[in-house]
Amino acid sequence: MIYYITPTYPRPEQIPELTRLGHTLMHVPRIHWIIADDQSLCSTNVLNLLRRTGLPFTHISSPKPYVYKGTNFPRGVSNRRAALVWLRENVREGVMYFGDDDNTVDLQLFDEIRRTKKVSMFPVGLIGDYGISAPIIKDGKVVAFFDSWPGSRTFPVDMAGFAVNIEFLTPTATMPYSAGHEEDKFLMSLGIKLDDIEPLADNCSKVLVWHTKTVKFKKPNLKIDIERISKLPK
Numbered sequence: 001m002i003y004y005i006t007p008t009y010p011r012p013e014q015i016p017e018l019t020r021l022g023h024t025l026m027h028v029p030r031i032h033w034i035i036a037d038d039q040s041l042c043s044t045n046v047l048n049l050l051r052r053t054g055l056p057f058t059h060i061s062s063p064k065p066y067v068y069k070g071t072n073f074p075r076g077v078s079n080r081r082a083a084l085v086w087l088r089e090n091v092r093e094g095v096m097y098f099g100d101d102d103n104t105v106d107l108q109l110f111d112e113i114r115r116t117k118k119v120s121m122f123p124v125g126l127i128g129d130y131g132i133s134a135p136i137i138k139d140g141k142v143v144a145f146f147d148s149w150p151g152s153r154t155f156p157v158d159m160a161g162f163a164v165n166i167e168f169l170t171p172t173a174t175m176p177y178s179a180g181h182e183e184d185k186f187l188m189s190l191g192i193k194l195d196d197i198e199p200l201a202d203n204c205s206k207v208l209v210w211h212t213k214t215v216k217f218k219k220p221n222l223k224i225d226i227e228r229i230s231k232l233p234k
């Protein structure tokens with residue numbers, strides 16, 4: 001079973017993003033979708049969408065701490081943490097993966113991550129100045145990382161670039177509120193070494209997931225719209 005953890009928050013793009021992702025997940029066997037709202041209540045719109053997919057799901061909510069405002073705050077952390085707690089309390093085996101609501105995933109990724117014994121890694125497209133973030137492989141082992149922002153990280157990888165076998169979700173496993181270091185600190189909290197990492201996607205030579213971003217929708221100017229409508233010929 002793959003546990004696909006998606007943090008999400010309300011904005012005009014939320015339902016379109018989740019519709020697209022949900023329609024990808026509907027092609028995947030043995031998948032359980034954990035949708036984690038960053039609000040104090042689970043959104044009814046999101047719940048209706050989840051029900052319509054017919055997928056097994058868990059819908060939880062965990063509001064982000066009010067201190068995190070502005071642009072450079074740890075995004076989707078309280079909700080991912082809540083998903084981790086739910087997994088630890090309810091699931092003994094399977095593979096977990098952090099899949100944001102706006103990413104684009106090739107169906108082959110699911111066949112790949114299902115094989116994760118401990119921690120697997122693979123490239124993510126459309127990241128930073130290099131356009132990609134990927135482990136570098138030598139003799140079938142991860143020896144370094146190609147990422148335009150090393151940021152003094154031990155594991156400079158994107159959130160979408162790794163999967164973890166739930167057996168290795170230790171009691172100390174958590175994600176700190178540390179903007180830019182969420183992935184690294186989560187992987188460090190698992191106590192893994194470079195040698196433990198299983199490279200997937202043909203020795204990390206293929207991109208099977210992209211960090212796509214949607215242009216933010218501008219609020220329409222309703223006054224102008226109404227004027228235009230009133231000018232339509234009768």
Ligand code: UDP
Pocket residue numbers: 006007008009037038064075076077079099100101102213
């Ligand atoms: N997110 C969230 N709360 C927020 C901002 C983002 O739960 O206040 C979620 C968002 O829905 C996405 C993930 O966290 O699944 C990453 O956020 P975003 O895509 O905005 O960040 P980026 O990919 O640009 O780093």
Ligand code: MN
Pocket residue numbers: 100102103211212213
């Ligand atoms: Mn994103």
